[in-house]
Amino acid sequence: MIASYIMLENGRLDDALKLFGRVYKQFYRYYRENLIGRIFLRKLVYMLFRKNRYTEVLKIIQPVSEKLSKDCDLNSWYLIAMLRAGRNKRSRNDKR
Numbered sequence: 001m002i003a004s005y006i007m008l009e010n011g012r013l014d015d016a017l018k019l020f021g022r023v024y025k026q027f028y029r030y031y032r033e034n035l036i037g038r039i040f041l042r043k044l045v046y047m048l049f050r051k052n053r054y055t056e057v058l059k060i061i062q063p064v065s066e067k068l069s070k071d072c073d074l075n076s077w078y079l080i081a082m083l084r085a086g087r088n089k090r091s092r093n094d095k096r
Contacts (some may be wrong), residue, residue, distance in 0.1 A: 001030060005040045013047055017056070020044070024060060028067035038073075045077050054085035 001023070007016035023030070030037035041064070048057045058081045065074040 001034075001037060001040055005036065005043070008040070008043050008047060013051070016044065020060075025063055028064045031064055032068060042073065049080070049084075052084075054081040057081040058085060 001020075004016040004019045007013075007019065020027075027037070027041075031041055041060075044060065045057055048054070048060075057077060061074055061078045061081065065071065065078050068074060
């Protein structure tokens with residue numbers, strides 16, 4: 001997790017995602033128990049939002065939010081990603 005966070009800090013989003021992909025299904029434990037897990041996820045989600053990569057946010061957030069359904073940050077990010085992913089999908093269809 002620390003290595004992924006350092007990659008994010010250095011602007012290596014795709015490398016951080018690859019490394020994170022190894023543990024993301026069990027990440028909810030790390031998120032729940034460690035401050036660095038919450039900081040990492042917040043940074044990751046915000047970076048993906050800035051790059052309009054909402055479907056990736058959904059893939060990352062969903063397993064965590066299913067386990068921690070009362071977490072307001074997770075639920076907010078999930079809702080934002082759902083809405084924006086739908087809006088992007090509609091705008092792509094409008095351009096055709």
